[in-house]
Amino acid sequence: MRAVKRLNFAVLALVVLFVAAVLGSRLDDEQEAVPAAGQTSSAGAGRAAPAFSLEDNNGHVYSVGGPREKALIVNFWASWCGPCQEEAPDLNAMALKYKNVLDVYGVNVTSQDYKPNAERFVRKYMLAFPVMYDLKGDVFDQYQGQVFPTNVLIDKNGVITEVVLGTLTAEELENKIIALTGS
Template sequence: MKAINKRNITVLAVIVFLVFLAVERTTKSEPEAVPAIQQSSEPESGMNAGLLAPAFSLQEGGKSYAVGGSRDKAVLLNFWASWCDPCQQEAPTLNALALKYKNVLDVYGINVTSQDYKPNAERFVRKYMLAFPIMYDLKGEVFDKYKGMVFPTNVLVDKNGVISEVILGFLSPEELEKKIITLTGS
């Protein structure tokens, strides 16, 4: 019964998100022209491909992890919850990809603890022996900043700090690896 309820909640969240996107697209008007002196060569920050990834910093285990701006490696941000079946399915893939591409890609696992139970999340990390940094978004502030709506949400950010793609839901290991190869040029 619990699995059916979780699946129904996930399906409902996806439907709500898709309706939101459809309404937003139909109600959006043409952007106003911005005078040339106000335009910047840097993209604005936001949650869409081509925009700078919203900046944040989370601490875990005495170490600080930050996103925002240029960096040495591309980064994959994985927003997850321990009760999420697709998150459980993709955990081994993320682990393998983090190890395989460690020289060109940082993988940051961000447990949205505001929608989870931290002891369960900690058990999840141990169960899947995750080999990449795991942070706990205790109040959901980072997830909100990234306008998160579904689990898992993977955000691919290039070395310049620009979002290359937002992936909602589960991808096959092969599809995800293709996207990482495109992102990193590996």
């Protein structure tokens, strides 16, 4: 009887260790998949930006895909995102400063947000660039979005030059804009 109890205990201990090892491995994989703030992702860099059209609250449709007159930053954000709140004033200032050579499109990933909160965010930060609402998250998915904010830098030829995950300092953002626009 004692031998059976020891055997049961040993089997149970092995099962627990196995489960712990599997869960630990999965957590390590997930941590590797979540990038650090301000990290650049090579996902999509060098490829044509996926085409999309989205509407703002005034019914104006904005499109991405193919060559354009100006370079473009597509900023994916959510109103509850602290880093998005930190980034908004700097992004707004850069959009105004570089408006002759750069378009900035704000894309609220409304599938992961609440639209009235997103609209309040736009008013609070007095965003000077167009803001569209990705109601189903389809565009964010097209761009393989992972974190908020995600900034996709697209050159005049419609090619993604860089994907920035998380926030940047104002200086880092401006340096990337200068490199993108040649200004």
